[in-house]
Amino acid sequence: MGAQAFGLGFMIFVFIVAWFLFNTLKILKQYERGVIFTLGRVPDVGGVKGPGLIILLPGIQKMVRVGLRTVTMDVPSQDVVTKDNVTVKVNAVIYFRVIDPRKAIIEVEDYFYATSQISQTTLRSILGQNSLDDLL
Numbered sequence: 001m002g003a004q005a006f007g008l009g010f011m012i013f014v015f016i017v018a019w020f021l022f023n024t025l026k027i028l029k030q031y032e033r034g035v036i037f038t039l040g041r042v043p044d045v046g047g048v049k050g051p052g053l054i055i056l057l058p059g060i061q062k063m064v065r066v067g068l069r070t071v072t073m074d075v076p077s078q079d080v081v082t083k084d085n086v087t088v089k090v091n092a093v094i095y096f097r098v099i100d101p102r103k104a105i106i107e108v109e110d111y112f113y114a115t116s117q118i119s120q121t122t123l124r125s126i127l128g129q130n131s132l133d134d135l136l
Contacts, residue, residue, distance in 0.1 A: 023058040033101040034063040048102050066101035073112070075119050080127040082135060090127060094119045 028034050028050035036047055036054075038061050049063075056063055075092040082088060096115050098104045104111045127135060 020058060024056055026054040026056060026063055028052060028054055028065065031067060031069045033066050033068060035066060035101050035105045037062045037064070042102060042106060064105050066098055066104055068098055068101070070095055070097045071112070073116060073119075075116070075123060078120060078123055078127075080124050082127065082132050083129060084131045086132045088127070088132065088135060090123065092119070092123055 026034065030051045033048050033050040034054055035042060036049055036056070038057075054063065073094050073096070075094060078090050078092070080088050080090050094115065098111070108114050
């Protein structure tokens with residue numbers, strides 16, 4: 001009975017060590033950065049890590065991944081009223097990429113949605129200032 005208890009204890013120990021390593025070691029790709037939250041706060045220095053092997057303290061630190069590649073996003077079709085009161089339907093595409101991962105995560109709730117909304121607003125605003133002849 002003692003050998004079985006030792007074997008069960010050893011299996012539990014191996015499981016706990018594997019779980020700890022799985023939650024401690026993270027790998028970020030070349031085009032990713034990780035914003036590290038320690039007890040819910042991002043330190044002023046060293047809050048952004050990557051690429052490569054990242055070591056986290058489970059339960060104390062959490063990481064949010066941010067992609068740095070250029071994102072292509074289709075702007076939904078917009079009905080724009082020009083300066084001379086003509087309605088025009090316009091399609092657009094935007095390209096953007098994250099420059100500062102820390103600001104993208106901390107200062108904006110959802111930077112994809114925010115970028116989409118600001119692009120739609122800007123498109124309507126800029127095209128609404130021009131006449132139909134200028135647009136054509």
